[in-house]
Amino acid sequence: MTSPVNAENSLPAGLYIVATPIGNLGDLSARAADILSRADVIAAEDTRVTAGLLRHIGVKRPMTPYHDHNAEHARPALIARMGHEVVALVSDAGTPLISDPGFKLVREARAAGHLVVTVPGPCAAVAALTLAGLPTDRFLFLGFLPPKEKARADAIAEVAAIRATLVLYESGPRLGACLAALAKGLGDREAAVTREITKRFEEAVTGTLSALADRYADAGPKGEIVVVVAPPDPPAPASLNDADAALTEALERLPASKAAGEVAKRLGLDRRDLYARALAMKGE
Structure with missing residues (x-):
């Protein structure tokens, strides 16, 4: 048309x-x-x-x-x-x-x-992401979190496990409470509070969520504020005990080959090593 x-x-x-x-x-x-x-x-x-x-x-x-x-x-x-x-x-x-x-x-x-x-x-969200010095390859924009404590905690819990940098908007008077809630719900991740982007008093204050929450506990800064939070740390590699426990459970319902494949996918381990270990556990 x-x-x-x-x-x-x-x-x-x-x-x-x-x-x-x-x-x-x-x-x-x-x-x-x-x-x-x-x-x-x-x-x-x-x-x-x-x-x-x-x-x-x-x-x-x-x-x-x-x-x-x-x-x-x-x-x-x-x-x-x-x-x-x-x-x-x-x-x-x-x-x-x-x-x-x-x-x-x-x-x-x-x-x-x-x-x-x-x-x-x-776009303030993208501009803040470039200032924060945190990973930019994958990020999630959250807009404004709910102002009420329970709703805000629930919203944070929904994104806690997502492996992405989080970007959200906040107002000065609510900033301290927001940062404290983020620290409680996400753990003490690295973060940045950016404000007044492109203006005369542009700044990006970095630190852990708990340190930033303490900094802004009494009074939030003026201006437009964007908070950027680092993604969660990668999970610790599975131990030999983890592999054995998972294989023991899987072998109760699957043959060795399929049990090894399932555990390899779940724990991120080498399938061939797990298959050999499964055979040994079965005495084959």
Whole structure:
């Protein structure tokens, strides 16, 4: 399906997901500035914040609020406009849909057959990951943890065994309690507290979760905060006693070959060695 082109600005009509700076306005890409300057309407989390960004690039464009509290009401009109107009979606800072409303807008725009374009750029979660000095090959973004103690502990327990660096957002007043809960639920892993990324007072404070919890116990820092937590340590290699115990149990229900294969897969040991040991245990 070919999208209609807005005659005034030559952009195809549809939805444009535009990433905006997380602090330093100089991080706005030339492409993002061009899209915003030519959008027929900008769906903004807070129009006052987006107005400041538009002043920075020297343009004025129509805006409409689009946030958690009005999304259900505002979405149908935006979907209708995408059929013949350029609709830009922005959040207050960073990439839309990352801990911001918007995925339903994208889903319904696609269902209606409209063009959906992403204009990538800053993201606080990824920026914090680069500052933390922790493994980046595999990571899990958690957004904001629940504020209540029991729900927060349950959420942490769900991810405790995942072998990935964890990235989450937090507010200053809740930071100390959050770090203490992470230390309790995950163990005393290495972590980093990053804040004010790309701004004048950008910092990344590293240490163990317990040390960071102590540091921020009395007063959390100001600004936008991202917490990055190292993955769990790799499990200790299985011992000979572990292998023997597992083989003894497996041999009660399986022949030696299959028992060796099962235990090798479970404990990460060499199958041939386990097979020889299984035969010895059976006296063969």
